[in-house]
Amino acid sequence: MKMLRNPEIQKSLLCHLILTAIALSLGFFYDFTTGVILLLFSALYIAVHYFFTGMRYRKLRNLSQELDEMLHSNTPIQFEKYREGELSILESELSKMTLRLREQALALTNEKKLLADSMADISHQIRSPLTSSNLIITLLRGQNLSVSRRQQLTQELSQLLSRIDWLVESLLKISKMDAGTILFKHEPVSVPQLIQHAAEPLLIPMELREQTLAIDSSSPSSATPQFLGDYSWSMEAILNILKNCMEHTPAGGSIHVSFSQNAIFTEIIIEDNGPGFDAEDLPHLFERFYKGKNASEQSVGIGLALARMIVTRQNGTLKAENRSEGGARFILKFYT
Secondary structure, three states: OOHHHHHHHHHHHHHHHHHHHHHHHHHHHHHHHHHHHHHHHHHHHHHHHHHHHHHHHHHHHHHHHHHHHEEEEEEOOOOOHHHHHHHHHHHHHHHHHHHHHHHHHHHHHHHHHHHHHHHHHHHHHHHHHHHHHHHHHHHHOOOOOEEEEEEEHHHHHHHHHHHHHHHEEEHHHHHHHOOOOOOOOEEEEEEEHHHHHHHEEEEEEEEOOOOOEEEOOOOOOOOOOOOEEEEHHHHHHHHHHHHHHHHHOOOHHHHHHHHEEOOEEEEEEEOOOOOOOOOOOOOHHOOOOOOOOOOHHHHOHHHHHHHHHHHOOOOOOEEEEOOOOOOEEEEEEEEE
């Protein structure tokens, strides 16, 4: 029997045989009938004991086989078969373990799919400007280019390289956040100063587009609205949202930023008078590499995703909606 290969079963059987021999010796020493009764009782006890031990051993072996099948072929285990008293704890722990394993396996599958999709999107986003850059470099090698044409191609090449640099930098930031290697500061952040600094890189592009930027405070108190967070990363989030508004606001349009503070949260609202969001795009605006129907050709689809990650990591929320009078509205809330 396979059961007898178990060292614990062998020790148990040896102990039973020794105790039985001692009991039989004492029984036959006092009386033959007593010895026979002890012999029959001992034999019956050993047989019954190892019968049930064998059943328990087979159940454990079957359970082990089912675990192996589950791990290798995702076959579910029928735990309702294992209701024996001393196996109930084992059954409970195994049930928890298999549930965790399935959740981890599903999470790994989703992560692999997300990684594959992200790599495909990243390669596509980088390949396009690289292809255009190589084409421009080929044109710049021409001997008969006019000065104005050469300057135009050089400017286009500079814009493409800047786009690649921004894309790689943004991807690195997102990767660091995913890996949990970024530690956000927890310091007072002045909202007016934050918005002013975040808007500075966009002032010249907005001027060229004849767009206006209006900033005002709707806070009922005289104190400067602020929140506890990381100034640099918060500026990155505001910059990405303002950039999105600028790109989707027509020439001559306007962008309006307001902010307020109460006992629960500090709120920043950024609005534009552009075309707004398509109803189908609203649930996906903050997904990585998602480009809406109104997105420009230069849009990559990671600016808003990065902005939400930054805000949520600072105990905040970020949502987008359409204005009733037309245009887009972003609402940021940093909770105290």
